[in-house]
Amino acid sequence: MTNGIAISFGIIIIMMLIQASVSIWRFNEVRLEFEQVVDVYNLRMNLVQKMRVISRERAPILFTMIAAEDAFELDDLLMEFQQLGSQFLAVRDELLHTGLSEEETKLLEKHRQLARSVVPEQREVIALINNGHTALARELLVKRVSPHQLQALEQLDELINYESRQSKKAMENARVLFAKTQTELGLTTTIGSLISIIIGVLVSVRFTYYIKKLKKNKDDLESIVEQRTGELMESNKKLEYSANYDSLTGLPNRSLFIVLLGQALKQVKRNDLSVALFFIDLDGFKAINDNYGHDYGDELLRQVATRLKAQVREEDAVFRLGGDEFTLIIPHLDNENNVKIIAEKIISILSKPFDVFAQQCHIGCSIGIAIYPRQAVDLDELIKNSDTAMYDVKKSGKNNYKIYQQ
Numbered sequence: 001m002t003n004g005i006a007i008s009f010g011i012i013i014i015m016m017l018i019q020a021s022v023s024i025w026r027f028n029e030v031r032l033e034f035e036q037v038v039d040v041y042n043l044r045m046n047l048v049q050k051m052r053v054i055s056r057e058r059a060p061i062l063f064t065m066i067a068a069e070d071a072f073e074l075d076d077l078l079m080e081f082q083q084l085g086s087q088f089l090a091v092r093d094e095l096l097h098t099g100l101s102e103e104e105t106k107l108l109e110k111h112r113q114l115a116r117s118v119v120p121e122q123r124e125v126i127a128l129i130n131n132g133h134t135a136l137a138r139e140l141l142v143k144r145v146s147p148h149q150l151q152a153l154e155q156l157d158e159l160i161n162y163e164s165r166q167s168k169k170a171m172e173n174a175r176v177l178f179a180k181t182q183t184e185l186g187l188t189t190t191i192g193s194l195i196s197i198i199i200g201v202l203v204s205v206r207f208t209y210y211i212k213k214l215k216k217n218k219d220d221l222e223s224i225v226e227q228r229t230g231e232l233m234e235s236n237k238k239l240e241y242s243a244n245y246d247s248l249t250g251l252p253n254r255s256l257f258i259v260l261l262g263q264a265l266k267q268v269k270r271n272d273l274s275v276a277l278f279f280i281d282l283d284g285f286k287a288i289n290d291n292y293g294h295d296y297g298d299e300l301l302r303q304v305a306t307r308l309k310a311q312v313r314e315e316d317a318v319f320r321l322g323g324d325e326f327t328l329i330i331p332h333l334d335n336e337n338n339v340k341i342i343a344e345k346i347i348s349i350l351s352k353p354f355d356v357f358a359q360q361c362h363i364g365c366s367i368g369i370a371i372y373p374r375q376a377v378d379l380d381e382l383i384k385n386s387d388t389a390m391y392d393v394k395k396s397g398k399n400n401y402k403i404y405q406q
Contacts, residue, residue: 016188016195024213040098041167042232045160047095049239051088052156056243058084059149060254062125062141064322066134067387069286073323078126107162111155118148142380171225178221182214246320248298249305257319257327262379264331265372271332275372276339277382278328279390280308280346283364283398285324292361299356300363307349311342327386336371343367343401351399364399366390375404 061081068074092108100108121144128137244256252260264275282304289297301324308318308326319327330342346367353360368390376382389404396402 013195016191021210024210024217028217039228041163041170042228044095044098044100044104045163045167045232047091047098048156048160048163050091051095052153052160053239053243054084054088054091055149055153055156056255058088059146059153060322062122062129062137062145063254064325065126065129066138066141067325068129073286074129081126104159104162107155107159111152111159114148114152114155118145118152121145121148138384142384178218182218249302249320251305251309251318251320251326253319254321257321257329258379260317261329261382264329265379265382267331268372273331274333274336274374275382276330276333276336276342277370277372277386278330278339278343278346279368279383279386280326280328281366281390281394282324282326282350283366283394285363288361288363292356292359296356300354300361303354303356304350304363308346311345311349333371336374339369339371339403340401343369347399347401366393366398367401368393368404369401370404375406 058081061077061084065074065077065081068077092112095108121140125137125141125145128134128140244252246253261275261277267273268275285297285300288300301320304326305318305320308328312318312328312330315331317329319329321327328342328346330339333339347365350363350365353362368386368388370376370382370386370389372382376385385404389402393400393402
């Protein structure tokens, strides 16, 4: 009888140890699987975000090419446009090698088809620019290329949302498995507590060891989740900033300019006010940049941005579209005569000498102004008319401003 009881207790103890060991093993498996899943989805999301940023950087280059004043600048812009395209394809290939699911492959293929449909139109725009047909190039870019590019970006957004949902789903599955493992180990602990009353301190000590190990693994898993989540949020913030702001001057870029201008026009329709759009192009900047180098030119652009920001109201917005082109949105305009005062003030502050790297230089600016809704019926026409007014100033002597006339 004594031997039978001892053998029974021994079997029970062995079974308990096996069950506890299996539970801990399953917990470690869940943790490793969760880490791998989170890493894969984070990698895919970062790659798709990178593709989106490259696409948004590539889109406004064609607009800048239309406004390019010389062949060298046009060649540089074309080279930048092609390099971004190569970077996009490299990131896309890297994404394909992460082992995409059928749904992910389908979404990416849909974006590829949209992107391929835009390529011939982009080539047509570039051909028109090279042949000097800037008006036709701008019309094709506004009416066909830009909407198609926007559709491609929206498809990338859909893929990003899908990756986000899959990541959350994977996290939820890991939590379910973790809860199940925790329940099983809790049951084992309860049985062990009952048996420990009979068999003494040995079983109690053994289970205490496993419980501590489980708690440590649980704390490690929670720490990993918190760390990865923080890294992903920080990465998203950086990507969002780089997509909407100019890295040189810190001003909002062309992408955010289009969004905010659209919002301003919607508010005008509701409040029966006007919106003034200034196109500001620096006079003499190219010569300074060629003579003193890009570092000198970059510092000059930063100082121009600082002066422009200091002269506008809190509700106004200054943007850098690229090169030496800036724009200014003046919403809630109740007196159109104010645009003349603002334009003269800008010309005055930019005509004052700049101290760049302990050396003075002088520039001017040509300003084209269009007012919505009196001089434009929509966003595209407002941009076109202010740009046209600016080029009229360039042709008539520079360092002045002009309000668009029909």
